[in-house]
């Protein structure tokens with residue numbers, strides 16, 4: 061097993077010549093390479109860093125700024141956890157192009173991507189874009205902002221370390237819990253076609269083990285932390301649940317239980333009893349259509365909830381039900397017809 065807890069993909073974009081390759085080389089190799097040629101397509105480097113005693117592996121993708129490579133580089137946006145948009149503080153046109161880059165990011169990257177604006181080459185005397193102009197732009201577009209010099213190694217380490225720390229915090233705040241040591245589960249409510257969801261995720265069975273779908277909710281089981289963000293990008297539109305074996309957690313982003321709307325906030329709560337009760341309340345309410353009652357052993361609760369949802373699922377689509385029944389759940393749960 062590889063020796064890291066988190067793996068994040070960081071992609072650098074921006075006009076040709078702004079210093080993307082130099083930033084990457086400075087961070088990964090401690091070099092400022094002389095006579096750096098233009099990047100062709102996409103280049104790739106890895107560096108593992110340590111944050112709060114956890115190993116974080118950064119996969120850093122350095123894309124070519126030249127227009128002719130745009131169709132290649134766009135395909136790298138989708139799975140990026142962070143995008144670093146770089147301009148050259150001594151070159152106004154590289155700043156003027158930022159709105160175009162943002163449009164690309166909007167179109168091709170995940171809505172959850174961490175976006176960072178970097179003004180590079182601050183060692184140069186001929187600055188054209190004042191710091192406050194860069195900062196304003198970043199603020200207006202909800203981006204982090206940093207000025208760097210790859211040449212003088214200024215803020216380069218800080219740039220990548222802060223990104224790693226931010227991504228780690230984000231990942232930690234959405235916990236995926238193991239059910240039977242081979243599956244992670246989260247429940248979502250969504251706009252996606254049931255069948256396409258099932259297909260998409262079943263086809264990558266190694267990382268996504270199981271999906272339960274019903275009329276108003278589906279369940280995604282994600283065993284890989286690296287893939288968590290892919291699920292979480294749906295979180296705004298869906299009702300969202302998380303479950304674990306020892307502590308059943310169910311966080312409702314929907315309308316009925318507005319007191320537990322925010323997953324992140326809920327995880328910051330110190331005591332668990334608050335949302336334990338919400339969980340139970342919701343299950344029983346849905347099950348009986350009556351006022352919630354509370355307290356049953358956690359495992360039973362958990363099982364009951366799954367059973368309930370699978371029952372519902374069956375009403376909706378027999379094929380899907382059988383498909384699920386035949387798959388991974390039989391390892392952990394008894395099916396009762």
Ligand SMILES: Nc1nc2c(ncn2[C@@H]2O[C@H](COP(=O)(O)OP(=O)(O)OP(=O)(O)O)[C@@H](O)[C@H]2O)c(=O)[nH]1
Nearest residue numbers: 076077078079080081082098099125181209210211
């Ligand atoms: N003064 C100064 N020059 C820099 C800095 N970073 C990069 N450069 C110079 O800028 C030029 C372009 O740097 P690259 O890193 O190749 O730029 P890029 O953004 O990767 O360019 P493409 O690969 O074509 O997209 C090179 O001549 C570098 O030496 C910096 O921080 N300060």
